[in-house]
Amino acid sequence: MSAVVAVIDDLREEGDELDALVGVLDDVAWHGPTPAAGWTVAHQIAHLAWTDAVALLAATEPDRFGDEVARALAAPETFVDEAAEALVADHAPHALLARWRDGRQRLDKALRDAPAGTRIPWYGPPMSVASLATARLMETWAHGQDIADALGVTRTPTARLRHVARIGVRARNYAYAVRGTTPPEEEFRVELRSPGGEVIAYGPEGAAQRVTGPLLDFCLLVTRRAHRADLAVTAEGREADQWLSIAQAFAGPPGPGRPPRAEQDGHR
16 A cells, blocks of 8 residues: 555544544534534634535645635634635535535545646645645544544544654744744754654654654644643753744644643633
8 A cells, every 4th residue: 555545544533533522412412512612513614614614625636726825814813713704604414514525536536636746736835736735634533633622532542643644744944934023043853742752754864852752642632622731742952842832734824723721620
């Protein structure tokens, strides 16, 4: 099995797992709030349906995808929320679920059918098929976490988290750039323990700046689905410590992130 097919398979499995979670919800649960301010469970699925559709457009009609980039540039702070809100307004939960399922299947086929070496345009630099599939997996997992938290469900971490962690590590410099600061020149060492006990490592072994911790916690950190204070991710070195406070695996503004759990409990 090629590396490209493997990550597409993982994307499909991530979507199927989330589908099993939301597919049994009633209308009340679909309209329940999630940790993302102003977003219900329906908004979370609407966002995934929209981004899958945009990814499909980029993969199959790259010339038309330029119109989507223009819309994003015209309203960089609001276009994501507006797209989700429009789908929620136009679709009952069962129709929204059907739309998301159909879009996932179409994107899966388009990615598998793409010729070797294909570069797909995106909101930043063009991406390989594997990179786009990895990005979609990261988004599916992160928004799935919002839904799981809203429902009070604890998900079992899987080996698919390695894809999320890889994006988080590779996006290190972007986290600085989006905040208007200069990233460090030196590489960091990142060592993460997978659910099965394997150590997944990035960067030179002898680096002075080091980050260690559970794979799940690092993924929660870089997707900003949990506050650093509530995670067992540690840093050695001033610059590594700074990075853990700003790390993000996704494009766009960092947003407020989650407050510490103690702060959340204090407001209940």
